[in-house]
Amino acid sequence: GGGSEETSSSPESGEVNIIGYAGIWQEQYQTAVIDPFLEKYPDITINYSSKRSSAEMLSAIQAEGGNPITDVAIMDSSVSDSGNQQGLFAEVSEADVPNIAKVRDEFLNADGYGPLVGLDAVGLLYDTETIPEPPTSWEILWDDTYAGKVQVVAPPSALGIDLTAITSEMLGEDYTKSIDKSIARLAELAPNIQSFAPNPDEYQSIITGQSVLGLGQNARGQYYSDESDGKLGIAFPEEGTVYQMNAINLSAEAPNPEPAKTFMDYALSDEAQVAFAEALYYAPSTDVELPAEVADRVVKTDGSLKVLQLDPAWLGTVSGEWTDRWKREVIGG
Amino acid sequence: MSATQTIASVRGTGPHREQGEQERRTRRRSRLTALTLVVPGLIGLAVSFVFPLAYMIRMAFNEGSGNGIVVETFTFQTILEPLTDAYYWQVTVDTFLMGLVVGVLCIVVSYPIALFLARTQSKWSGVLLAMALAPLLTSSVVRTYGWMVLLNDDGLVNSSLLGVGLIDAPIPMANNMTGVIIGLVEIFMPYAILAMMSGFGRISTQLEEAAGSLGANRAKVFFRITFPLSLPGVLTAFLLVFVLSISTFVTPRLLGGGVVQVLATEIYDQATGLLNWPFASALAIILLVLFGTVVAVYQALAKKLGGMS
Amino acid sequence: MADNGTHKLSLVGLTKQYAQGIAPAVDRLDMHVEEGHLVSLLGPSGCGKTTTLRMVAGLMDPTAGQIMVDGADITNTPVHKRGMGMVFQSYALFPHMNVHENVAFGLQMRKKPKQEQDRLVHRALEMVQLEHLAKRQTRALSGGQQQRIALARALVVEPTLLLLDEPLSNLDAKLRETMRAEIRQIQQRTGATTLFVTHDQDEALDMSDRIAVMNGGLIEQFGSPIEVYERPRTRFVANFIGRANLLTVTIVDEQRQSGADSRYRVDVPGFGVHPAIGSPGLTGRRTLLIRPHRLGAEPAAAAAGLRGTIESLSYTGDSLSYRVRVGETSFTAERLTSGTDRMSVGDAAIISWRPEDALVLPEPVEDAAP
């Protein structure tokens, strides 16, 4: 990569502090991406700091204040956009990270900040023992049969936001204007809900039999489906889904920008993109061929799936309000 | 009378003497020493306590719009927002009620243990005391985790009840206020036990014996003597538990299933979920005020009760 | 063994062993108390006084033995049904009740009607002259007043027995003396049969009808104050009650008198044979008691007697006591001061006593050493 001379650290040595998701995401990313990277660049060390949500990552970066630690952040693009606006992240170009060239145009950041690194979408988690056939409609969540066996993560989590939009869509409402109908419908869902903040998480809950239905991300769902020998199933109902898009960003005050760029470049390489897709079923953001059995299970990015487009910038402005309405009308209602 | 003689002084005449020179000097020196001794502590607390609180309070007068964007200004808007919002009133009331219920239940289950420990003459009393306090030394995260295992729908409690056939469907004890309250009650029991034990220690068993010799049976002795005299300790324990339970957020978060909305979880959500720091600060101030009120009420009550024992 | 029915309180073989393997705190104790008497349990610390009292009160179960009141066995009656009145060393006033409520407590337990309660409380407070303090909080009272409230509280229920555990030990010297007289007066006025625990011999001698001198869980002597002081039965009692010169002597012969006492001649080792008195029928090695104030000590020239040297003297205003060493033995002689001839340390002195002031104790001396 084309490094600048202004810092002492060279592109191929030093350390990189990455902030990213916790749990299984971290584990798989470690084995699929980070470990091979470290093998390739033995003089670079990587410190991975894990967070449960993107907001928490952003909060942590903000909290770093005058003592910047993070070099690279992998987080939901709606949250990272807010970070971009606040100047927390730096613009990156092909000059810095050559592999940006491979990223599909629609997955590049319009303002020149870090591109998407992987895509996923919200899906419906279900217990294949109780429900043998993959459900085709989100409506099943409202089914009394499963009262007390449904888990939905409430906003500010992205999943909760997504469900709000999906519900609006189902009811023929324009969620960019109003979510009244959606909220009303979701309030009807509330009695079915076992937990709005499941511990352990929604995937484990279905596997352990604590719950039967849930809202989850395709990638993890696929992964846990394997882990549980198919007890956990995941489906994309016909009414549509919402992408969960992870961007990779360089911290504006990154203490180690050079090795960080090297890492970003590697993260966008074919090798890493395929490896992570195989490991955790994240759809690549670059043009790369996946093995068929993997391609089958990652979220489709070819337009074959009905996907609701939520503009991250706009979402940032409503997420507070939506969270509020959930608290008041869905959870508290 | 030899050389050793005494002049018995005549009392009360002559002008009133000023404080002695030496006395003044000593006092000055002692003040200086005292100052040197407390200053490091004051600095420590200033850094770790006063500044953060002051800064937090200042933050509540800024405007925040989520995702960490803070508008430096001076406005009452942020503080007024939760105060004019029925939802936050509800959260505040719920927080208060939760503290109240946890406090009362915690006293109820801790009282027998405290009384027992204060009075037992068993040679195991040391062990029993250690058993009562050991949980205190275990992170509340760990104990909450224990409760998750116990209270879940397929946790020990529900599975045994189902097993014996006492119930047909699991009682929902986790992911709701019930679970949080059960967890908090247990987690704060050691505090309550400690606070009450020191109170019981001060009640002379002779009072109970005196009541017995005057014809009171065991129940009467308890209700007329032991219990009234233990009230100050009970009150202290209650305050402690109340205060701790409305400020904790680990347990409501892990056991509350997202349904339990109290000030502590709201603050956490606002601060780390929505990154609206001014608003989080505003909520923190509400929590502080709630606190202050309860402490003030406690002190008034304690004065009244203190005048009694 | 005991002729029940004739005594207000009888303790028969009363025993308390706190734990296996240690000596009993109270050891097969027998005692009979007559109606209306004030009986003191007097003894050194740890001799079992409190333990005995607590068993009588029912606050503690005896290991063995019986407690009878008016001939009825109450050993197994629970505390609150014994109807006794008890005054504790620390008074044990209920701090959360005022004076009136404290005194009324026992009446409430007996479910007396409110009016009756008020009347009785008023009367009891009058008796201890504190009716004007009825509304006071108890902590706002002086030690002596608290003491009297405790007494009123115990007496108001007209207890079968009044039990007092060192009620004066928390008071200062002046107040003690006043309260002594007051308690005795109230006790006599109400005629309450009373057990009084103390370790202060002056208190016991001054107040009691009978004194039970206890030692190591046993009663060493039971009798009137004059009996225990003037005719102690054991060395322990002689030494515990008042000051004493005690000598181990061997009885030479006995001369029956018409009265209760015999006249003896005793061999005091080193000092030859002296006359003495004692109860009849004593032989062998015994203890001879001479009270210091009945032992004369005069300047050497003055009189006949044993010759010794003044070893030390102690002046306490009212009296002057000499320690006089005669051979190997030290005697204490006490005199009231009257400003006249005073001897100094090192002076020669003659000690002497009247035969009737030398008492042979009934308790035999076992040890071979003098």
Next chain:
Amino acid sequence: MADNGTHKLSLVGLTKQYAQGIAPAVDRLDMHVEEGHLVSLLGPSGCGKTTTLRMVAGLMDPTAGQIMVDGADITNTPVHKRGMGMVFQSYALFPHMNVHENVAFGLQMRKKPKQEQDRLVHRALEMVQLEHLAKRQTRALSGGQQQRIALARALVVEPTLLLLDEPLSNLDAKLRETMRAEIRQIQQRTGATTLFVTHDQDEALDMSDRIAVMNGGLIEQFGSPIEVYERPRTRFVANFIGRANLLTVTIVDEQRQSGADSRYRVDVPGFGVHPAIGSPGLTGRRTLLIRPHRLGAEPAAAAAGLRGTIESLSYTGDSLSYRVRVGETSFTAERLTSGTDRMSVGDAAIISWRPEDALVLPEPVEDAAP
């Protein structure tokens, strides 16, 4: 004002006022102590004894006045440079040090070499006969032993002055008496000038070379034990030291004697004119003191004197004391018991006293009431 240099310790106008607006705890006190003397500060609780002692020790600064040792003003010398020895009521042994370490502490502060320390500690422990306990922890010692260690610790540094604050008040009666003699002995052996605080008159009378009787921050009388007992200057002293019958009388006339005393005739209200003695030159209203054991009380038939009734009596073994009411006044008369003729409550009795046993106190009576 004071002739410094001739005294070991001089207190001049020593005053302590704890706070503005309240009466001083010690009020312009003057006192001069001779080398080698044991001086007791005797007085009721709160009279300022401890305060005085602490000012001498340097633990408290006087509000006014001077403290001089061997004529040198040490009022501003800090505690640790005064070189005094002090024994506290609670002994204040260092709980984390053993006996040897406790005693050696003062020597360490003086930077004495280790060997010298050991020698001196050994000698000091020998003096209090506890050398065998040198390695013991202090809490494993009895009260009396702790007491002696505290004494050894204070004495080992050869203090200019030895200060003792109620050192015996924590001990039981028997031990007190033993320790009294022991302290006095050690003090005399070492010749340490000693200030001894106590509120126990027996202790002060028994041990002291001089007694300072204090009351309300002032010294009421300073003198030898016999002086303060036999010739009290004030009503307070008479009453505080020993028991007393005190009557307010008016002096009728004075008859100069060759000795120190005058012979007076005094008018005892209600009982006519009686003879008495007292220091010369007294007139007007004064207090007449008759000690109870110098007051005779006989059955009515027996003798001449004032006729009264026995109001109460109190038996304490060695002695018997009668309260005899004559008109409005109660007299206390005390007799040693000797088994003979005892009067009972209600009996008529005649009280009488010898003229030389009735002392007119120098302090004038101010109050108009009798």
Next chain:
Amino acid sequence: MTAAPVPFKKKFAYGGLLFKIVVVLAYVFLLAPLAIVFVISFSSNQYLSFPPEGFTLDWYKALPEQAQFMDGLRTSLITASITTLIVLAIGVPATLAIDRYEFPGKGAVAGFFLSPLLVPTIVLALGLVLVLGPLGLTNTYASIVIGHIAITVPYVIRTTLTAMQTADTSCEEAARVLGADAFTVFRRVTLPIIRPGVIAGGVMAFIVSFDEAVISLFVAESGAPTLPVYVLRYVENSADAVVAALSVVLILFSVVIVAIVERVVGLKNAL
């Protein structure tokens, strides 16, 4: 007289059967979560559920492999130790001033030192992030230590104060009279006498700091998470029993500390 001695029984010791049952039940409730954690840690169930299908030590074996727990443990031990030392160093002198010296505003100062106990930790945590962030102190050991000073100072002050108040000041006076200056008195007499209280305070401070989750979560989650933070995260994301095994180890650790405190000072004094 022939009756066998009965064991000591004091009336009004609240020894009734009903009372005992109530006490036992209360104890069961109190110890339930710890007991369950203990059992779970040996359960061979892959997921948290009841009853255990078998027993295994796998979770314990898995512990050392959890690098995050080891990291967290190290962070916790280091920060708790530093916090304890600092708090003792500032708390003991302050207590000395409060108890043994007169100075204006003494009551206020004493109250001030105890006041952090009365402020919800989440409020304090929020304030700390806001202050420490701009200073660049978040996510460092320093941030945790600073955060923990406030919440541990009261414990040290309280136990030390109790020790000083109950210590007989005449010992100090005796030392002064024997020639010791102020500093020597403190070093040779006061400090040894109050040592149990100081140790107790130190141990309390250590445990409080070691177990504290909220402040650590706010100020140092990404840089230097402490063990409780890791545990919290693990519990949120996973359903296996590694955390149970870890908890058992931590409980044993606490028990050892308790045993030490009990030996040195006695539990009642310490708390």
